[in-house]
Amino acid sequence: MTDVATGTIRLEKLTKSYDGHGKPAVDSLTMDIPAGEIVVLVGPSGCGKTTTMKLINRLIEPTSGRIYLDGKDVTRENPDLLRRRIGYSIQQTGLFPHRTVADNIATVPRMLGWSKDRTAARVDELLNLVGLDPDTYRRRFPKQLSGGQQQRVGVARALGGDPEVMLMDEPFGAIDPLNREALQNEFLRIQAELKKTIVFVTHDIDEAVKMGDRIAIFSQNGRVEQYDTPEKILSEPANEFVSSFIGAGAAVRRLSLSRLADVEVPDNWPTVGADDSADRRRVAAAGTDRDFLLVLDADRRPVGWLPAAEAAEDGRTVPLLGALGPGDTLYEALDRMLTYSSTGHVVTDAEGRYRGVLELDSLRTLIHANNSAAGQSQEVS
Amino acid sequence: MGFYDFLSGNWPEVRDATVDHAILVLEGLGIAVAIGLPLAVLIYRTVLPRAVVLGIAGIFLTIPSYALFGLLITPLGLGNGPSIVALTMYAFLPIIRNAVVGLREVDPAVVESARGMGMSRAKILLSVELPLAWPVIVTGLRVAAQLLLGIAAIAAAVNGPGLGNLILQGLDKAGTPFAIYLTIEGAAAIIALAVLFDAAFALLNRLTTSRGLSA
Numbered sequence: 250m251t252d253v254a255t256g257t258i259r260l261e262k263l264t265k266s267y268d269g270h271g272k273p274a275v276d277s278l279t280m281d282i283p284a285g286e287i288v289v290l291v292g293p294s295g296c297g298k299t300t301t302m303k304l305i306n307r308l309i310e311p312t313s314g315r316i317y318l319d320g321k322d323v324t325r326e327n328p329d330l331l332r333r334r335i336g337y338s339i340q341q342t343g344l345f346p347h348r349t350v351a352d353n354i355a356t357v358p359r360m361l362g363w364s365k366d367r368t369a370a371r372v373d374e375l376l377n378l379v380g381l382d383p384d385t386y387r388r389r390f391p392k393q394l395s396g397g398q399q400q401r402v403g404v405a406r407a408l409g410g411d412p413e414v415m416l417m418d419e420p421f422g423a424i425d426p427l428n429r430e431a432l433q434n435e436f437l438r439i440q441a442e443l444k445k446t447i448v449f450v451t452h453d454i455d456e457a458v459k460m461g462d463r464i465a466i467f468s469q470n471g472r473v474e475q476y477d478t479p480e481k482i483l484s485e486p487a488n489e490f491v492s493s494f495i496g497a498g499a500a501v502r503r504l505s506l507s508r509l510a511d512v513e514v515p516d517n518w519p520t521v522g523a524d525d526s527a528d529r530r531r532v533a534a535a536g537t538d539r540d541f542l543l544v545l546d547a548d549r550r551p552v553g554w555l556p557a558a559e560a561a562e563d564g565r566t567v568p569l570l571g572a573l574g575p576g577d578t579l580y581e582a583l584d585r586m587l588t589y590s591s592t593g594h595v596v597t598d599a600e601g602r603y604r605g606v607l608e609l610d611s612l613r614t615l616i617h618a619n620n621s622a623a624g625q626s627q628e629v630s
Numbered sequence: 631m632g633f634y635d636f637l638s639g640n641w642p643e644v645r646d647a648t649v650d651h652a653i654l655v656l657e658g659l660g661i662a663v664a665i666g667l668p669l670a671v672l673i674y675r676t677v678l679p680r681a682v683v684l685g686i687a688g689i690f691l692t693i694p695s696y697a698l699f700g701l702l703i704t705p706l707g708l709g710n711g712p713s714i715v716a717l718t719m720y721a722f723l724p725i726i727r728n729a730v731v732g733l734r735e736v737d738p739a740v741v742e743s744a745r746g747m748g749m750s751r752a753k754i755l756l757s758v759e760l761p762l763a764w765p766v767i768v769t770g771l772r773v774a775a776q777l778l779l780g781i782a783a784i785a786a787a788v789n790g791p792g793l794g795n796l797i798l799q800g801l802d803k804a805g806t807p808f809a810i811y812l813t814i815e816g817a818a819a820i821i822a823l824a825v826l827f828d829a830a831f832a833l834l835n836r837l838t839t840s841r842g843l844s845a
Contacts, residue, residue, distance in 0.1 A: 308746055332748035343743025347761045347840035357747050390842030406747075416746075 253320030256284035256413035256446035263304055263314035265471075273312070274300045275471030283463075284413070285444040291457040292467030292494070298450050301471050302416050305448060306335045318414065333357055336407035336415035336445070340422040342399045344391040350376070350402050351387040357410035375405040378439060397428040404436065414446045422451070433459060434576070454495050458483065458502055466491050480506055504583060507619050510575035514596045514605030520545050523552055527561040534560035543595065549602045551595045572597045573607070579615060582607055636811045644796065648819045651792035654710075654785060655778045655827075658717025662725050662774065665718070667767070670729035671755065680730060687722040695720070695784045703788055713782070713790030720781055721774040728770025732763030765839050772831040779824050783816065793819050 260280045266273035275297045282288045290298040303309040305316060307328045316324050323331050344353050351372045358368040373383040379401040391399055400420060407415055421429045421436075437460065440447065451457055457464045458479045465476040468490050475487035483503045486492040495502070519537040521530050523546045533542055534557040541554040544566050553566035572595040573582055586594055586609060593606045607615075637644065673679040690698075698719065702712030736759050744754045760767075786794030793816040800812030836844075 306746060308742070329748040329750050332746055337743060337746030339739060339743055339746070341737070341739035343737070343739040343741075343746075345740060345744075345758060345842075346737075347842045349842070356744075356749075360748060390840075392842065403743075409747075 254284035255319050257317075257319055258282035258305060258414060258446060258448070259315075259317040259320075260301075260305070261315040261317065263301070263316065263471075264312050265300055265304060265309060266312050272470050275304065275311075277314070278471045278473065280465065280473065280476065282446060282448060284446050286462040287440060287447040287449055287460055289449045289451060289457040289461035289464045290467060291451055291454060291464055293469075294452060296467035296469050297471030298452075298465075298467045299418055301467070302418060302448055302450050305414075306332045306337060306416055308332075333360055333410055334412050334414070336410070336412040338403045338407035338415070338417045338420050340419040342391070342403040344399055344403060344406070346391050348390075349387065350381075350389050350391070350394070353391070353402060354406045354409050356406060357412075361410050371409065371411075375408055378408070378442075379405045380435060381405075397424055397432060400424060400432060404439075408443075408445075412445070414448070416448050416450075418450045419452070420449075421456070422453075436460070455502065455505075459505060466494055501580065501583075504616060504619065505578045505580035507579045507615075508575065509573055509577050509579070509582065509596055510599075512579070512615050512619075514607055515611045516603075516605035518543050518593065518606040520603065521555060521560070523547070527563070530555065530560040534558075541593075543603070543606065545603050551597065551603050569595060572601075574601075575599050575604075579612070579619060582612055583616075586612065631807070633811050633814070636808065637815065640815075644815050644819060647791070647793045647796055647816075648823065651779070651782055651794075651820070652823055652827075654713055654782050654790065654792050655717065655775060655823075657714050658778050658782070659721055659771065659775055661714065661718045662721035663771065666722050666725040667729055670726045670733065674730045674733040684723070684727055684730070687726050690719040691723045693719075695781050696787065699784050699788045699790075708789040710790060712788050713785035713792075716785075717778050717782060721778055724770045724774040724777065725767075726770075728773070729763065729767050732766030732770075733759055735766065736762045761840060762843070765835060765843060768831060768835045768838070772828065772835075775827045775831065776824055779820055779827065783820060793823075 259282070260278055263275055263278045264273050265275045278297075278301060280301075290301060292298050300309055304311050307316070307324075310328075311324065314324075315322055318331075318334075345356075351369075354372045354375055355368045358371055363371070372387065376383040376386060381398060381401055386394070386398070386402075391402065394402065400423075404417075404420065407417070421432050424432060433456065449457075449460055451460075461479055463477065464479055464482050466474045466482065468474050474494075475482055475491045477487075480503070482491065483495060483499045483506075486495060486499075492499075519533055519539055520543045521533045523544050525533075530542070534555075537557065540557055542557055542560060543551055544553045544555050546552050551569055551572060553568050555566050559565040570589050570591060571585070573585065574597055582594060582596075585591075586607075593608045595606055596604045598604045631639075669683060673683050695716070698716045699712055702715055706712040706715060740758060740762070741754060744758050749758070782790075782792050783794035783797055785792050786798045796812050796816035796819075800809045800816065803809040803812065
């Protein structure tokens with residue numbers, strides 16, 4: 250087996266049992282983890298997801314079964330050498346409190362015998378990657394960082410030796426919801442660049458859906474009830490356990506899988522230029538039955554709404570409520586419409602230029618299209 | 631004759647006894663560290679050996695010092711031998727217990743992530759656990775030093791060196807005016823040494839502990 254992509258993991262009939270416990274913690278688990286994907290292990294506590302993850306880098310030694318990395322059996326390899334090839338990051342970060350940020354990140358490169366220059370360059374590269382300015386943070390100690398910053402350093406440290414495989418145990422679990430979302434998005438951006446094989450453990454199905462290329466739903470004793478893409482799991486849960494675990498609202502959750510960049514947004518809303526004369530504004534207002542016109546600047550960036558009834562008067566423009574970008578999902582579009590109870594919501598492209606306006610009606614059309622694309626018609630009348 | 635005249639008369643004696651006293655304490659402390667630290671590393675993760683070692687060290691500490699020094703005369707004779715051994719035995723408990731507590735207090739998540747990155751057991755001990763336990767270990771040394779400075783005065787009873795000799799001379803001369811002077815000299819010098827040692831250990835702690843643990 251030499252033709253296997255770097256970063257591929259195969260678990261074969263892995264079992265871990267402890268003396269004195271009746272049932273094994275993980276019972277004869279076989280699983281293929283493709284290179285370059287994020288595979289999320291999700292399930293209730295005590296389901297064996299963390300044990301399974303730790304079996305991969307042999308922090309927990311399997312009772313029986315085989316682990317293959319890049320097609321090579323590593324079940325008997327020196328565990329310390331194996332672990333230096335596998336990034337490891339955990340919820341409590343486990344940063345060395347007595348070492349600086351730079352020394353923490355340099356841990357694995359130093360063990361791999363990298364030169365001083367190469368290690369220092371790697372530290373700066375990784376700090377930049379996780380969005381921390383090297384000159385500011387290099388010499389800090391972990392306790393001088395916020396929780397979110399510590400988590401970033403933890404991820405940077407796990408990436409230190411440029412491993413093909415990363416194991417992450419609830420890496421964003423201890424972060425407040427607002428920062429967690431920012432970190433998740435950032436991590437997805439990093440992963441799009443790095444294309445590591447990532448095994449990600451969480452108990453949160455929303456996080457699993459958001460982060461995973463594939464999701465493995467564990468029930469107990471390392472039993473995988475379903476191992477598939479988020480779309481498939483949400484639209485075709487394999488059994489009763491999976492449907493109850495993903496819970497109510499699977500249809501709503503599925504909306505978070507469609508990014509606005511990938512859907513058609515109606516662009517027939519009446520617009521006026523910010524520098525247009527009063528006459529032109531009046532003409533534009535007369536030509537539509539909308540209550541508001543969208544005002545665009547010279548670069549076609551939306552700047553505000555102009556009430557149609559007062560189109561000819563100056564200084565009547567009202568501000569926009571946060572436009573939706575290409576990275577936002579249908580879920581966020583719906584959420585924002587409900588939050589602001591607005592009729593129309595501006596959608597922009599990556600450069601912030603006007604792409605179209607979503608209304609509740611056009612959004613509903615998109616949601617229906619989305620649902621039938623996922624192989625299920627969930628018509629709600 | 632007043633105290634200061636007396637002191638200027640036997641100052642060389644006081645000075646030498648103070649130096650001897652400090653050396654005696656450092657010897658006892660050094661041997662206790664050399665044996666106690668490795669022992670602590672061996673036992674801190676095992677339940678029964680840990681209980682046995684800490685139990686024995688605790689018993690050492692409860693033996694009245696006069697009795698212990700006296701008992702050691704039989705195997706070790708008089709002078710330095712029994713003095714150093716007795717002090718070593720008294721220093722075991724603070725040193726071993728603090729080292730065990732310090733090592734056990736290291737955040738398990740830190741050790742787990744060190745393992746997860748491929749650090750060997752020895753490397754984790756030397757570059758993670760001991761540095762993190764270090765402030766607690768130094769505190770143990772500090773406590774042991776204070777304890778030994780007082781107990782070392784008993785060494786004079788077995789012909790050992792140190793400031794105990796001044797105090798013992800004072801007891802011999804009980805009833806004469808010099809008795810008080812000699813005892814004050816001995817006691818004051820011990821107190822001065824205690825203050826000095828404490829400052830030295832505080833400095834050692836500051837200089838050898840990572841800023842990441844203190845700042």
